[in-house]
Amino acid sequence: MTYKQLTDWVTSTQIYKAIFRHGYEDTPRNRALTTFSNVLYHLHPVKTRRESIKIRYTWCMGGTSMLLFLMLAITGVLLMFYYVPDARRAYNDIKDIMNVVSFGSTFRNVHRLAAHLMVFTVWVHMTRVFLTGSYKSPREFNWIIGVVLLMLTLLLSWTGYLLPWDQLALWAITVGTKMAAAAPFLGVEGPFGAQLGIRPDNDLKFMLLGGTEVGQNALLRFYVLHCVVLPLMVVMFLAIHFWRVRKDGFSGPL
Amino acid sequence: MADKSFEVFPKNPKKTYGLMELVKGTGPIVNKEPEDTIFTWPNLFYLEFIVALIIIAGILFLSLYVGAPLEEEASRDTTPNPMKAPWYFLGLQEMLVFFDPWIAGVGLPTLILIGLMLIPFLDINKKGKGYYTFSERKFAISSFSFGMGLWMVMIVIGVWFRGLDWNWYWPWENAHLHKPVASGLRDLPVMFSRILGISDFAGKGLADFLVLIYFGLGLLIPAYIFKDFFKKLGVLRYATTMVMFWIMVGIPVKVGLRLVFSIKYVVMTPWFKI
């Protein structure tokens, strides 16, 4: 059987036709259908301006941020299988991941590296969007969505920081949540806090930590935020972000 | 191109075709020659695929050599010194030296986020959209770069130059040797009342007045010099832009006051101090 015969046969089966809504032959029609009959691919337009896909225009930074987010989701789920957000065992779980679990250290290293990189690439992406003036009308709103994504990215990194339950984690979060206590109006130590009846047991810091200091409640809260709430929010805002890039049109050169 | 083009959706001879409607509006590809587009599949997808492969390979490779850190188990008994936040927050941590926690930890981040969100509504310059240019948007690019530069400098300082007790350590200094506690800081209003021999109240008034002058002149002088800019933006946009801009410039100014004159607070109220 030649290669051609093989592909002809595969693409003529009912299974292939049930999955793919386009033929296999390299025709413009199939090229178009490949893009818009696939739920993931149709985030893209069927045709793209030649100049828009130049790496020197986008620096590939939005797409790279997306890729890193996916890698983080995958490695994150794997880590979740071995990690329990219990202050008595969290640290040992991480030790197990590093030393006992097969490929555990690889996944943890990739997760950590990708997290740092993602902060960086999102930042560079924002710089690229600024430098090309791509936030100007009609893309103002997508820029705002972008700023929300930047904030969510930082919050994800920050909440993940506590989970290993080592010295770095405890004290970085201690410093960070001290700021919450200093928030104007909402923190005990912040301006106008005392005047508004804010106490150590009802201020912003207490809400974040579920207590007055970083302990079990804080670990659980950060875990849920890091593994469920914030990723879901990122996915929601990313959906709007990509939808908008398509609807507003890409700003690339003519 | 012409000889190679053919109908993507061939006409079905059994059907009739008619133009149903014309709609006014703009779309991403309106007014563009068909020739300057290419099929996304495979051109763009291949590119994305290759870039993704390179990045995944790169990260996997790096992960063999750059391990994620894990320190001693969390414990309240020992406090690490210095206590450093992750690198992307070191800019804010650095600000803690120069501002009260509510400004460094809450006020500035909020202002930065709001400021970023406001950019598209403040910058109404139609030029410079979809390509890189400096000459067509000098003010926008320079102020953005100024902010970014400031942010990066803070991070570099935080990562490499801060040591025990958050003191400044050159790379060649002994990082385990504590530095003497810095000598006392002064407040600008108190300095005024001492030096000029005026009452505390007048000293405060003078300091507040100087801040007002800073923002007042910051609003008036550019409006006078760049009349076109002011007219185009209108009062509200112009004022917001300039207040944001001078707050941003005010940060290194305050840092300078602290470093050169050991000034801690400029504005003092019973509720908060800046």
Ligand code: HEM
């Ligand atoms: C999780 C973070 C983010 C992801 C995954 C993401 C992803 C993307 C992607 C894939 C694109 C298509 C073009 C490109 O790659 O440059 C894009 C475009 C865009 N992004 Fe983001 N982005 C993120 C954050 C941001 C941020 C922080 C901003 C700005 C504050 C922003 C503003 C924009 C705008 C305005 C466009 C349209 C650009 C144009 O038409 O040229 N995004 N984004």
